[in-house]
Amino acid sequence: MSCHNSVVVQASADEVWNVLRDFLDMSWAPEVIEQCEPQGGLPGTQIGAKRILNGTFQETLVGLDDHARTLRYSIDDGPDAVSKDNVQGYIATVQVLPITDTGESLVLWTSSWEWSGGGVAQFCNPIYQALLGQLQKHFR
Amino acid sequence: MSCHNSVVVQASADEVWNVLRDFLDMSWAPEVIEQCEPQGGLPGTQIGAKRILNGTFQETLVGLDDHARTLRYSIDDGPDAVSKDNVQGYIATVQVLPITDTGESLVLWTSSWEWSGGGVAQFCNPIYQALLGQLQKHFR
Amino acid sequence: MSCHNSVVVQASADEVWNVLRDFLDMSWAPEVIEQCEPQGGLPGTQIGAKRILNGTFQETLVGLDDHARTLRYSIDDGPDAVSKDNVQGYIATVQVLPITDTGESLVLWTSSWEWSGGGVAQFCNPIYQALLGQLQKHFR
Amino acid sequence: MSCHNSVVVQASADEVWNVLRDFLDMSWAPEVIEQCEPQGGLPGTQIGAKRILNGTFQETLVGLDDHARTLRYSIDDGPDAVSKDNVQGYIATVQVLPITDTGESLVLWTSSWEWSGGGVAQFCNPIYQALLGQLQKHFR
Numbered sequence: 001m002s003c004h005n006s007v008v009v010q011a012s013a014d015e016v017w018n019v020l021r022d023f024l025d026m027s028w029a030p031e032v033i034e035q036c037e038p039q040g041g042l043p044g045t046q047i048g049a050k051r052i053l054n055g056t057f058q059e060t061l062v063g064l065d066d067h068a069r070t071l072r073y074s075i076d077d078g079p080d081a082v083s084k085d086n087v088q089g090y091i092a093t094v095q096v097l098p099i100t101d102t103g104e105s106l107v108l109w110t111s112s113w114e115w116s117g118g119g120v121a122q123f124c125n126p127i128y129q130a131l132l133g134q135l136q137k138h139f140r
Numbered sequence: 141m142s143c144h145n146s147v148v149v150q151a152s153a154d155e156v157w158n159v160l161r162d163f164l165d166m167s168w169a170p171e172v173i174e175q176c177e178p179q180g181g182l183p184g185t186q187i188g189a190k191r192i193l194n195g196t197f198q199e200t201l202v203g204l205d206d207h208a209r210t211l212r213y214s215i216d217d218g219p220d221a222v223s224k225d226n227v228q229g230y231i232a233t234v235q236v237l238p239i240t241d242t243g244e245s246l247v248l249w250t251s252s253w254e255w256s257g258g259g260v261a262q263f264c265n266p267i268y269q270a271l272l273g274q275l276q277k278h279f280r
Numbered sequence: 281m282s283c284h285n286s287v288v289v290q291a292s293a294d295e296v297w298n299v300l301r302d303f304l305d306m307s308w309a310p311e312v313i314e315q316c317e318p319q320g321g322l323p324g325t326q327i328g329a330k331r332i333l334n335g336t337f338q339e340t341l342v343g344l345d346d347h348a349r350t351l352r353y354s355i356d357d358g359p360d361a362v363s364k365d366n367v368q369g370y371i372a373t374v375q376v377l378p379i380t381d382t383g384e385s386l387v388l389w390t391s392s393w394e395w396s397g398g399g400v401a402q403f404c405n406p407i408y409q410a411l412l413g414q415l416q417k418h419f420r
Numbered sequence: 421m422s423c424h425n426s427v428v429v430q431a432s433a434d435e436v437w438n439v440l441r442d443f444l445d446m447s448w449a450p451e452v453i454e455q456c457e458p459q460g461g462l463p464g465t466q467i468g469a470k471r472i473l474n475g476t477f478q479e480t481l482v483g484l485d486d487h488a489r490t491l492r493y494s495i496d497d498g499p500d501a502v503s504k505d506n507v508q509g510y511i512a513t514v515q516v517l518p519i520t521d522t523g524e525s526l527v528l529w530t531s532s533w534e535w536s537g538g539g540v541a542q543f544c545n546p547i548y549q550a551l552l553g554q555l556q557k558h559f560r
Contacts, residue, residue: 001394007241008148021467046466047441047484064467065483065492067511072487091487097237099246101147101272106239106246112392114281132241141421141534161327186326187301187344203345204327207352207371212345231347252532254421287521288428377517379526381427381552386519386526412521 002112003092003121005128011139013098013105017069019138020094020107023049023061029134032127057082062091069096081116081123089114107135142252143232143261145268151279153238153245157209159278160234160247163189163201169274172267197222202231209236221256221263229254247275282392283372283401285408291419293378293385297349299418300374300387303329303341309414312407337362342371349376361396361403369394387415422532423512423541425548431559433518433525437489439558440514440527443469443481449554452547477502482511489516501536501543509534527555 009016019028024044026033039050039058049061056079063072075082075090082090092111099105109128113120149156159168164184166173179190179198189201196219203212215222215230222230232251239245249268253260289296299308304324306313319330319338329341336359343352355362355370362370372391379385389408393400429436439448444464446453459470459478469481476499483492495502495510502510512531519525529548533540 004238005240006238006246008239008244008246043466045468046463047486048465062487063483063485063490065485066467067482067492067494070483072485074487097246097248098144098146099148100145101269106146106148106237108237129241183326185328186323187346188325202347203343203350205343205345205352206327207342207354210343212347214347284518285520286518286526288519288526377526377528378424378426379428380425381549384428386426386428386517388517409521 001116001121002110003124003128004108004110005125005132006106006108007132007136008099009105009107009136009139011105012103013069013096016105016107016135016139017066017096019135020071020096021045021064021066021069023064023071023073024051026051026053028138029131032130032134063093070094081119085117087113087116087120090120107132141256141261142250143264143268144248144250145265145272146246146248147272147276148239149245149247149276149279151245152243153209153236156245156247156275156279157206157236159275160211160236161185161204161206161209163204163211163213164191166191166193168278169271172270172274203233210234221259225257227253227256227260230260247272281396281401282390283404283408284388284390285405285412286386286388287412287416288379289385289387289416289419291385292383293349293376296385296387296415296419297346297376299415300351300376301325301344301346301349303344303351303353304331306331306333308418309411312410312414343373350374361399365397367393367396367400370400387412421536421541422530423544423548424528424530425545425552426526426528427552427556428519429525429527429556429559431525432523433489433516436525436527436555436559437486437516439555440491440516441465441484441486441489443484443491443493444471446471446473448558449551452550452554483513490514501539505537507533507536507540510540527552 022044026036037052042049077084090113162184166176177192182189198217217224230253302324306316317332322329338357357364370393442464446456457472462469478497497504510533
């Protein structure tokens with residue numbers, strides 16, 4: 001099972017990537033992420049960096065690629081459907097692609113997991129849609 | 141070296157892919173491709189299908205994937221910068237991605253090659269831009 | 281959820297791919313696939329080709345790529361854990377990679393699915409291991 | 421143009437990845453890399469980390485992915501064919517894949533570049549082969 005959400009953002013791929021690539025800075029999504037608490041002391045571009053979002057989502061940066069403009073993280077524990085009792089092997093991927101004819105970019109926020117007790121996509125899709133909406137608003 | 145061109149098309153990924161996936165049907169690009177001549181008798185969704193575009197570009201379908209909505213072909217010979225004397229190992233890839241918040245799609249037309257005597261990107265980029273423009277027009 | 285199986289085969293990537301790429305020819309796995317029945321009349325390198333394996337597995341070729349030496353198919357219905365009532369959106373991918381220092385190749389047989397009632401990996405992993413064992417034997 | 425080199429290593433994908441993932445530790449290749457000098461103060465798992473190999477190869481970590489066991493770096497300047505006057509946009513990728521039936525792993529060291537004055541593959545292939553030989557020796 002998996003989530004697939006994507007939007008066009010009115011900024012270049014480099015500009016959008018520059019905002020997204022720091023795993024510990026979610027200040028571009030103020031209406032969705034009220035609190036982004038770093039854990040463990042690693043900077044937001046070091047693999048293994050950890051954050052707690054809104055006091056509940058525990059996430060770890062597992063991949064970052066400036067060349068492919070791609071970021072990958074795990075959800076290790078969280079509320080409801082993404083608690084560690086209900087989902088295992090949860091990996092989310094954020095990718096920025098250039099739209100060459102307008103200079104804008106496409107941002108894809110996808111995720112998949114190895115096992116779950118159900119309800120994960122229904123829980124996560126609205127969150128990703130809200131985050132992508134915040135990203136559009138940030139560059140409008 | 142490589143070419144990277146992409147546009148937003150006002151139709152769903154499935155609709156756009158349905159038009160693109162037949163390698164021997166270029167009727168969606170009438171202002172750029174005046175003639176698409178099948179060679180060798182294979183249908184346009186069989187790997188190994190061959191076409192000659194506008195009497196000069198000799199191309200072979202090397203990959204087609206309905207799941208990833210991706211098509212891949214080689215240019216085996218052609219005019220000017222894409223003649224077999226000037227470029228070797230030329231592979232082009234066309235991919236369709238859904239833009240979930242609007243129901244539109246992003247189409248990427250990229251290419252790369254193993255060796256060239258120069259001038260390939262300058263020659264090919266305007267052609268891919270024209271083809272992508274035709275695709276947008278087809279769905280407008 | 282997903283399956284991941286891979287083996288080294290004592291033949292070049294081109295030789296192995298040449299055996300694997302025809303979706304309707306499973307004669308290289310005689311001890312596992314007793315019957316490979318084509319359905320619908322398309323040849324085994326045309327996207328959309330269908331086969332029934334051992335009278336029960338109903339599969340469709342959804343992707344084939346001579347450049348990436350990759351083949352992708354869906355299981356549409358089958359026995360036990362892969363019946364259409366127990367699994368949805370089942371896609372398997374076979375890829376051949378060259379091992380350059382020995383001239384051998386690595387073959388990866390992976391699969392994933394969108395939803396299942398359980399037991400799919402336990403059912404499928406031994407089948408893929410048996411198929412990959414047959415492939416090794418074919419080239420020994 | 422591009423380089424493609426790969427070898428089987430007698431250790432699990434996790435063990436091999438654990439050795440490779442620190443961009444600033446090349447101690448597993450003592451016969452090829454006599455000196456690995458960190459530049460700029462970032463640790464070897466932070467994107468943007470820089471190293472100078474053997475006093476001449478200037479390289480930057482551009483991607484690292486623990487999930488895909490993939491590392492990507494640029495060569496920014498170097499001797500002979502990889503000097504910045506002879507090659508532009510040089511990106512190398514190292515990937516570790518599990519070989520499930522033996523518990524060993526395949527390591528792929530590939531690279532590509534946007535432009536060069538020639539001779540890059542001839543210069544780089546023996547270096548990658550030597551590095552991969554060192555990796556095999558490290559785990560033997």
